[in-house]
Amino acid sequence: xxxxxxxxxxxxxxxxxxxxxxxxxxxxxxxxxxxxxxxxxxxxxxxxxxxxxxxxxxxxxxxxxxxxxxxxxxxxxxxxxxxxxxxxxxxxxxxxxxxxxxxxxxxxxxxxxxxxxxxxxxxxxxxxxxxxxxxxxxxxxxxxxxxxxxxxxxxxxxxxxxxxxxxxxxxxxxxxxxxxxxxxxxxxxxxxxxxxxxxxxxxxxxxxxxxxxxxxxxxxxxxxxxxxxxxxxxxxxxxxxxxxxxxxxxxxxxxxxxxxxxxxxxxxxxxxxxxxxxxxxxxxxxxxxxxxxxxxxxxxxxxxxxxxxxxxxxxxxxxxxxxxxxxxxxxxxxxxxxxxx
Numbered sequence: 001x002x003x004x005x006x007x008x009x010x011x012x013x014x015x016x017x018x019x020x021x022x023x024x025x026x027x028x029x030x031x032x033x034x035x036x037x038x039x040x041x042x043x044x045x046x047x048x049x050x051x052x053x054x055x056x057x058x059x060x061x062x063x064x065x066x067x068x069x070x071x072x073x074x075x076x077x078x079x080x081x082x083x084x085x086x087x088x089x090x091x092x093x094x095x096x097x098x099x100x101x102x103x104x105x106x107x108x109x110x111x112x113x114x115x116x117x118x119x120x121x122x123x124x125x126x127x128x129x130x131x132x133x134x135x136x137x138x139x140x141x142x143x144x145x146x147x148x149x150x151x152x153x154x155x156x157x158x159x160x161x162x163x164x165x166x167x168x169x170x171x172x173x174x175x176x177x178x179x180x181x182x183x184x185x186x187x188x189x190x191x192x193x194x195x196x197x198x199x200x201x202x203x204x205x206x207x208x209x210x211x212x213x214x215x216x217x218x219x220x221x222x223x224x225x226x227x228x229x230x231x232x233x234x235x236x237x238x239x240x241x242x243x244x245x246x247x248x249x250x251x252x253x254x255x256x257x258x259x260x261x262x263x264x265x266x267x268x269x270x271x272x273x274x275x276x277x278x279x280x281x282x283x284x285x286x287x288x289x290x291x292x293x294x295x296x297x298x299x300x301x302x303x304x305x306x307x308x309x310x311x312x313x314x315x316x317x318x319x320x321x322x323x324x325x326x327x328x329x330x331x332x333x334x335x336x337x338x339x340x341x
Contacts, residue, residue, distance in 0.1 A: 014161045014253060016203040019168035019196065026068040026166060029101060033057065033170075035177050040283050041299050041313075048310040049299065050178055052170060054317065055288055059093045060121070061242070061317030062167060063157075066192060067094035069166030070155050071102065079104050084152040086110070086140040089118030090242050090317050091157040096127035107146055109139040115241060117321040135235050136245030158192030159247070159254050167193045171200025174312055181208055182309025185295040187316045188212035188221055188265065189243035191254030197314070198261035211304065212258070212265040213294040215240040219267055220247055221258060230255055239273045239290030239324070242317060266304075272297040277325065278332030289320040 034053045041049040054062035071083060082105030085095045092108035099106035106127040110119070112134050122129050132142040136157075147154050156163060174181060174197070184201060186194045198210040214222055217236040224230045230251045235244045247255055276293040279300060280286045288296075295313040298304050304311070 014164045014168075014195070014199060014257070016200060018161060018165040019172065019200050022065075022069040022162070022165040023169045023172055025072050026065060026169065029068045029072075029098065030057075030065055030169070032173050035173075036284070038284065041296075045299055045304070045311060046306050047182075047308065048180075050310060050312045051284075051286075052174060052312055052314050053286075054170065055286070055292060055315050059090070059097045060319045061090040061094065062170060062193060062314070063091045063094035063317075064097060065169055066158075066160075066163035066166035066196070067091065067155060068098045070160060070162040071095070071098045071104065073162050074153060078153045081151045081153065082106065083155050084109065084143050084146045085155040085157065086136060086143040087114075087157055089114045089122070090319060091155075092127070093118065093121050093125060093319070095155050096122055096125035100126050105152075107152065109143040109146070111135050111139045113235060113241065113244065115319075115321050115324075118319050121319065137232070157245075158190030158195075159251050160192075161253060163192050164196045164199070164253060164257070166196065168196030168200040170314065171197040175201065175204055178310050178312055180309045181205075181312060182307055183209040183211055183304070183311045185211045185213055185298055185304070185311065185313045187240075187243060187291045187294050187314060188214045188258070188262075189245060189291070190247050191221055191258045193314065193316065194262065195254045195257035199257065202261055209263045209307075210261050211298065212262050213298050214243055214265070214267055215273060215290070215294065216267045216269050218244060220245070221255075222265055222267060224255060225259065225262075225265070239270060239277070240268075240294055242289055242291035242319075243294070266298050268294045268297045268301070268303075272301045274328045275332060276300050277320070278329045281325070281329060282332065286315070287318045287320065287325065288315055289317050292316045292318070
């Protein structure tokens with residue numbers, strides 16, 4: 001278990017007012033997602049555990065909230081010039097989906113590492129795809145080239161006030177539905193999801209604990225927090241591919257917000273991510289990608305200290321290759337679930 005003591009900074013430029021504005025702005029496209037109490041995790045943890053199912057969106061992940069808020073904020077001329085983004089897959093699908101709904105041209109820049117399932121989904125959504133380089137950072141370079149060449153509007157995957165506020169609407173739903181909420185476990189990469197949710201929750205109750213979870217390999221935000229500044233890392237293969245990518249050396253919003261709001265950060269080994277993906281298929285019949293399973297692994301692997309009050313786990317997405325899931329389930333079936341329960 002890897003914990004990181006957070007340092008505090010002055011609050012960033014995104015406010016709870018922006019989150020309420022986002023809720024109203026995206027209401028025509030985004031609906032409240034289900035909240036499921038997990039009896040087996042509740043029994044294991046000794047307190048109520050709720051799963052916030054962001055994997056049921058049409059695009060399969062929470063990213064559609066931030067993308068919708070950003071794109072819907074554009075003026076008519078900006079919409080006519082089209083939008084462009086770079087993504088490990090989920091944000092790209094969100095941008096493609098919203099752009100298609102609004103009749104806006106979209107170009108999605110991705111790296112060669114993006115899994116086939118996500119590439120196929122992007123193609124079905126009708127967006128133009130450009131594959132550039134071996135990392136999200138390299139795909140991002142191409143994205144900004146298109147901004148300069150064609151005047152397209154970049155829809156950042158996380159470091160943007162509209163995107164952060166859009167993700168923050170999840171926090172509003174949690175506050176509405178869970179009395180006595182004490183800890184929220186959130187997958188952490190670029191920080192847009194954690195920044196938005198934690199801003200919303202701590203604006204209402206500063207005592208709510210924010211626990212970030214990431215994979216052990218190439219956890220850029222973790223290393224950046226240790227270094228007290230954004231850093232770059234070479235990407236590595238991981239089941240939690242949605243958590244890959246840099247946070248931007250010129251990060252303006254999410255890095256200081258994560259510094260301010262994060263209470264604990266846990267790094268999850270690959271075998272525990274795999275186990276938790278299969279565990280959720282077995283116990284709840286839920287398909288989730290590796291990034292989403294990091295939150296489950298934090299509980300299944302006993303990385304979270306038992307406490308009073310309810311725990312919410314953000315199930316961030318379900319976009320995983322079925323071949324990967326098949327192999328994971330086969331291995332789980334051989335080992336059984338006695339290892340962790």
